[in-house]
Every structure is written in structure tokens, then in C-alpha cells.
Amino acid sequence: MRELKSSQSYKEKAKKAVTKPAPFGEDIDLDTYVNSTEKLPYQSDPSQLLPQTKEHMMQVGVTLDDTHQRSGTFIQMDHSVIHSMALQEGVEVMSTSQALEKYDWLADYWWKAVVVDNDKYTAHVELNQGDGYFIRALPGTKTVYPVQACLYLAKNKLAQSVHNIVIAEENSELHIITGCASSTNEPGLHLGTSEFYVKKGAKITFTMIHSWTPDIAVRPRSGIIVEEDGVFINNYVIMKPVKSLQTYPVARCIGKNATVRFNSMLVAPPGSTMDAGSKVFLDAEGSKTEIISRAITTGGNIITRGYIEGSAPDVKGHMECNGLILQGEGMIHAIPELKGNLAGIDLSHEAAVGKIAEEEVEYLMARGLTRSEATATIVRGFLKVDIEGLPPELSAELQRAVEASEQELM
Numbered sequence: 001m002r003e004l005k006s007s008q009s010y011k012e013k014a015k016k017a018v019t020k021p022a023p024f025g026e027d028i029d030l031d032t033y034v035n036s037t038e039k040l041p042y043q044s045d046p047s048q049l050l051p052q053t054k055e056h057m058m059q060v061g062v063t064l065d066d067t068h069q070r071s072g073t074f075i076q077m078d079h080s081v082i083h084s085m086a087l088q089e090g091v092e093v094m095s096t097s098q099a100l101e102k103y104d105w106l107a108d109y110w111w112k113a114v115v116v117d118n119d120k121y122t123a124h125v126e127l128n129q130g131d132g133y134f135i136r137a138l139p140g141t142k143t144v145y146p147v148q149a150c151l152y153l154a155k156n157k158l159a160q161s162v163h164n165i166v167i168a169e170e171n172s173e174l175h176i177i178t179g180c181a182s183s184t185n186e187p188g189l190h191l192g193t194s195e196f197y198v199k200k201g202a203k204i205t206f207t208m209i210h211s212w213t214p215d216i217a218v219r220p221r222s223g224i225i226v227e228e229d230g231v232f233i234n235n236y237v238i239m240k241p242v243k244s245l246q247t248y249p250v251a252r253c254i255g256k257n258a259t260v261r262f263n264s265m266l267v268a269p270p271g272s273t274m275d276a277g278s279k280v281f282l283d284a285e286g287s288k289t290e291i292i293s294r295a296i297t298t299g300g301n302i303i304t305r306g307y308i309e310g311s312a313p314d315v316k317g318h319m320e321c322n323g324l325i326l327q328g329e330g331m332i333h334a335i336p337e338l339k340g341n342l343a344g345i346d347l348s349h350e351a352a353v354g355k356i357a358e359e360e361v362e363y364l365m366a367r368g369l370t371r372s373e374a375t376a377t378i379v380r381g382f383l384k385v386d387i388e389g390l391p392p393e394l395s396a397e398l399q400r401a402v403e404a405s406e407q408e409l410m
Contacts, residue, residue, distance in 0.1 A: 025246025060179025268300025277305025297330030
């Protein structure tokens with residue numbers, strides 16, 4: 001394998017950032033977690049995993065018993081890649097360590113969409129590299145079904161470090177569903193760095209569903225670079241308890257008419273703290289973005305952030321941050337930001353936080369619904385977001401995730 005270009009400089013930058021806090025979210029003491037190098041056995045047939053493990057994975061959209069509904073599979077448990085396989089011609093699915101062995105040029109993508117010294121969490125990923133997934137669509141390839149990936153945390157008190165690279169080559173179309181889950185009821189930490197590269201005329205739809213346990217802290221770090229006529233659609237769903245989540249993916253539209261859409265659904269029960277947002281730089285003529293956030297608290301705390309900056313002619317951006325307080329002492333804080341750097345741009349936002357209107361509940365009850373049924377109907381409508389260009393399989397998975405959580409919300 002060719003040495004990573006300037007690999008020593010990455011290490012040195014990371015070492016200088018090991019105590020650098022993130023600008024947002026609760027600061028986490030990384031020394032309270034372990035960095036195990038234990039390797040788990042490879043599974044040529046992941047359907048033979050323990051039933052409980054498969055059930056956890058199925059809850060986040062990763063089904064292992066039927067290979068007909070996916071274009072590839074990747075499973076990482078703790079720091080071990082226990083299965084990876086591409087099932088469609090023109091699609092590559094493997095660990096990042098394998099990809100670095102196979103492709104010298106991959107070093108040119110390493111830490112380009114996310115900077116290694118962004119904060120102590122990215123630094124930790126570089127200095128304690130576990131592995132991650134490499135998913136690539138070759139030029140002109142369009143995935144028939146989504147690639148399914150699962151990042152699974154099983155070891156107690158582990159700091160799971162992951163570095164993912166996703167590339168959609170020119171005029172390709174890549175659909176991915178990533179499920180993140182945990183089986184441990186002890187404290188744990190997930191640090192996931194993901195870099196996405198959308199080439200000219202390509203499209204990535206990326207749906208992530210999180211289902212952690214109440215003592216897990218999560219610090220994803222994602223960067224996206226979109227070239228001319230490229231499209232990146234990101235869907236994020238978390239409806240289960242999590243101790244602490246802080247995520248703020250950054251997308252850069254560097255090619256003419258590039259498009260980025262972020263859609264998030266957040267539910268915070270008591271004891272959960274979530275700080276989630278999206279940032280988009282519209283740096284090329286005609287580029288556009290849409291950021292839509294739906295947040296519900298039943299007692300937890302949620303901060304939703306959105307930032308759009310326009311720096312090129314004829315760019316367009318719109319942001320919606322809507323929150324619903326169902327019960328308890330929960331808090332929702334919406335922080336939308338817009339920045340325009342020249343004339344001729346079109347940026348807008350709207351934000352609202354409130355409760356379910358009693359007249360809406362009474363209206364539905366007058367038509368035969370019970371109070372709980374009326375409330376569930378309103379919540380279902382609140383969480384429904386029509387996502388243009390989403391493949392049917394991913395749309396169905398999003399709907400399934402919402403429906404599975406409705407009982408818990410009530």
C-alpha cells in the first residue's frame with residue numbers, strides 16, 4: 001500500500017488537536033472510554049449472526065436474511081469489519097483499509113472533505129483508526145437497490161472510531177442506508193467520520209437511522225463535496241434514547257448547479273440531549289440547497305442548527321426548523337442562520353416551536369378518534385416530509401422507522 005500522502009502531517013495535526021473541544025455540544029472526556037484493538041471473526045454469511053444482533057440491525061434498516069433487496073452489504077462491529085460484499089456490478093463495497101491497499105489514488109481523498117484537526121473527535125479517529133466503509137459507484141452505474149451498511153457498538157465502554165469514504169463517480173447514482181445501533185447498556189462512544197464525494201452529474205442519497213441505548217454518546221463528523229450538476233440527499237433519523245448527540249455535517253457545492261438537501265427527524269425522550277444541524281456553502285453558480293428539520297421532545301433537550309452561505313450568482317437556499325413539545329420538561333432551541341456574500345442570491349428560512357393545538361385534537365376526536373389516536377395522527381403528519389428523488393426502498397424504510405416509534409412517542 002502506498003503511504004498516505006502526508007500521513008505524518010495528519011498524525012501531527014491530530015496530536016495537536018487531542019484536547020480541542022467541538023464548538024457545539026457537550027464536551028466528552030475521551031479518557032473514560034477504552035480503545036480496544038480486539039478483532040472479531042469475519043462472517044461470510046451475516047445471516048448467521050445471533051438473532052438478537054440481527055434484530056438490532058433490522059431496527060435500523062439493515063436486513064441480513066434477504067440479499068435480493070440490496071446492492072451491497074457492510075457490517076462493522078466495534079473496530080472489526082465482520083462482513084463486506086458488493087452485489088451489483090459497478091458498485092464497490094469494502095473496508096477503507098482494503099480500499100487503501102487496492103487504490104493508491106484513494107490517499108488523495110483522505111481528510112479532504114473533513115479536516116483531521118476539526119476537533120478532538122476527528123483527531124481521535126485518526127490516532128485510533130479502527131476502520132470504516134468504502135462505497136463507490138463506478139462511472140455511469142446506478143444502484144438498483146440501496147447498499148446497506150451497519151456500524152454496531154457491542155463492547156462496553158468502547159470508543160468506536162470509524163472513517164468512511166463514499167464516492168459517486170461521474171453520472172452514477174448511489175443509494176445507501178446506514179444503520180447505527182448498540183447492544184450494550186453500559187456507557188459507550190461512537191466517533192464516525194464520513195467523507196462524501198459527488199462527481200459531475202452524479203447523485204448520492206444517504207439515509208442514516210440511529211438506534212442507540214441510553215448511555216451512548218455519539219459524535220459523527222461528515223463532509224460533502226458536490227461537483228457540477230451533482231445531487232446529495234441526506235436523511236437522518238433518530239427516535240430512540242441517546243445520552244448525547246452532536247452532529248453538524250458540512251456540504252460544499254463547488255460545481256455549477258450542484259444540489260444538496262438535508263432532512264432530519266429527531267425525537268428526544270427524557271435523558272437525551274441532541275445538538276444536530278447542517279451547514280451548506282453555495283460556492284458555485286446556480287447551486288441550491290434545502291434544509292428541513294423536524295424535532296419532537298417528550299422530555300429531552302434538542303438544539304437544531306442550520307446554516308446556509310451563498311457566495312455565487314443565482315444560488316438558492318431554504319431552511320425549515322420546526323419543533324413540537326409533547327410533554328415533560330423538554331426543550332427545543334432552533335438556530336437558523338443565513339449569510340449572503342453578493343447580490344442576486346435567494347436565501348430564506350422559517351422556524352417554529354410549539355405544542356399540539358388542542359383544537360386540532362378536538363377536531364379529530366369529533367370525527368371518531370380517541371385522544372391518543374388523534375395525537376398520533378398529528379405527530380405522524382408532523383414527521384412526514386416529502387423528499388424529492390428518494391428511492392422507494394429508502395422512502396419505505398423512513399416510513400417504517402417513523403411508524404415503529406409512534407407508540408413510544410405517545
